[in-house]
Amino acid sequence: MIFNFSIIVWLFPIIFMLHEFEEIIFFKYWINKNKNFLFNKYPKISKRFLSHFENLSTPAFTVAVAEEFILLSIxxxxxxxxxxxxxxxxxxxxxxxxxxxxxxxxxxxxxYIPAIYTTFISFAYCIFSLNYMVNNNIFQIKDILLWTIIGLAIVFTNLIIAHKLAFWFDKITKK
Structure with a gap:
């Protein structure tokens, strides 16, 4: 089999979900197990973010991931x-x-944090893929830099939307 760019493209949603599965499966358990440690070691950050994740159910978190996966797949x-x-x-x-x-x-x-194991797997895929894209002149460096900024803006904005969707899901399912 000859390797080509389409394999990289089609693998991305799979790698994304592999990474997200670790977060979905372990995030709630990990937060419950580590909340005292986090509050003691990082009180300011914990006060701001921990209650957000403590109040988020696993099904709601899964809804947020599903929204991201659907957008990525489209x-x-x-x-x-x-x-x-x-x-x-x-x-x-x-x-x-x-x-x-x-x-x-x-x-x-x-x-351990939820997602660290699959972060290493995902890193390997991303490093290999970016190297392949650069070495095969699939994208120019200026396009990579520009679209990295655009992509970060999209990902960050969508993360906010996905979390709002998750809290909305929790709200309507807890009534």
Missing amino acids: ITIASVIFDMYLLWLGIFMGFFIHLFTHLIQWIIIRR
Whole structure:
């Protein structure tokens, strides 16, 4: 089999979900187990973020992930159909940079965090993919840089939307 760019494109939603499965499965248990440690070691950050995640049910978190996966899948399919990959590149780079946030969390907290194992797997995919794209001149460096910024803006904005959707889901299902 000859390796080509389409394999990288089609693998992205799979790698994304592999990473998200670890978060879905372990985030609630991990927060309950580590909340006292987090409050003691990082009181300001914990006060701001921990209650948000403590109040989020696993089904609601899964709804947020599903929204992200659907959007990523639509972008992937549209990119292949229309042979236009810049938006896909932006989302890919947003995901790649998102992995760095998990790595930084893990380094700072110095213990397991949900998603760290699949962060390493996802890093391998992202590094290989970016290397392949650069070495095969699939994208110009200026396009990679520009679409990284655009992708980060989209990913960050969508993260806010996905979490609002998750809290809405919790609200309507708890009535």
